[in-house]
Amino acid sequence: MTTRPSIQAFFDDATGTVSYVIADPTSRCAAVVDPVLDFDLRSGRTRTVQAERLLAWLREQGLTVQWILETHAHADHLSAAHWLQQQVGGRIAIGEHIREVQATFKKLYNLERGFLPDGTQFDHLFKDGERFHIGELPAQALLVPGHTPADMAYVVGDAVFVGDTLFMPDVGTARADFPGGDARTLYRSVQRILALPPKTQLFVCHDYPPNGRAPAWETTVAEQRAGNIHVRDGVTEQEFVAMRQTRDATLDVPTLILPSIQINIRAGQLPTPEDDGVSYLKIPLNVLGKAQN
Template structure:
């Protein structure tokens, strides 16, 4: 990035997720992107190892967190946004279409009446093309639906944080078969991002590296347009949609989708405790996934 901003990546090798701390070097103001809450599915226990690394980094460098930015309601990891806010402050933000995702999953999980699918669990809901600031640095929120209806990318000082819309060039693109996902919309969103200047640095939210390559998370618009196996310039919409839909039909349901969605649509807050003081996550039976032959 330019001399005005720096970015530090934190890779979680359990969920293949990359979180970021973006810093305005002039004011020491910061934004955190897509933070992870550790979750052991076998025991049902949450841990804060990944989040505590972010907290330590922020405190070590004397940063003031202004924003905790979610690119979307993730299906592959739980968000630690609320935990980070309790320790570091900042406003938790996501795209305004999160309400569509909340409506879908409130029905699927038969959530408590007190859960309102209106986005108020978050401190700010970004509109498409909305300008905001990290310290004195201008940033812009870009609506990039397709993976989910609510995905956002964040353009900051010559770099774009794309969430799950695009992966590294040798991995391709995100799936589009979640509720509200759409391969046509995903193609349009990818092209919107790839219309940015070629030198724009791109930071992805996940990496699933092919054998023999170490995890990576930074590329450029130019590299994606030249080499992305799903989205390079000579791949048209019809070809992409056919590939994406065929590939999605073969993919398993993400391991953590059921716990993660219930937390992430609440801005990283666990479900409210029941009468015994314990929070519970629901498992809807015979609702999602493919019927086995």
């Protein structure tokens, strides 16, 4: 049985998001990680340009999609999981703590009574440490909270898809100031990943390239431990927490957080159309971010 997946990355320039197709070369079965639905904030229009790039690859390679894996309910892009499932099937999955995130944001958005924060919008909710397969490839879901309570990393053979927990070494780590986030918890989740063998390949969900370098998304445990600007070897938990809290206090609210989370806690489905047949997003006023004078 092979333990080395075939991995194809798709980078979205607009949001800095990296989506992946993980394929088992033997069975031609595949999983998709964090697919992106294009969204124009000014017009309120969605498009499927990024998802169609990914779909074309799946069809070109003759892959059968078993899983559509979300690492968490993203705040910086809308999920194309539901649209992609309509095209190729597969089970949409996320960590079981998505229920906490749904409960938090149901209250923040004052969502309709029919929206239940029970995770049933997804086909499968992973428990920490749960094992599964992509074709013949062994895989495991790891709970790595801190950025949000529901962040998951997916271990497939010798590769780990870390979501927003870690970025490239010269970018650092995710913020921890979203509802339910916690810098101390994030540090411990990072240490869980960095305890894996040094040669383990790590695939990040976002890249925000500094100093004009080209986008990148693949690194290793050894590279992170040696050079991550926020959490390399020698950085203590207390030092990390102080850095993260100080830095997070200076960060703006992500541009797409309000539209994206409404979609992403629904597994990529748009809100139920109203009596005119149109789906609407809600914008709670004076709730998120710091007051501006």
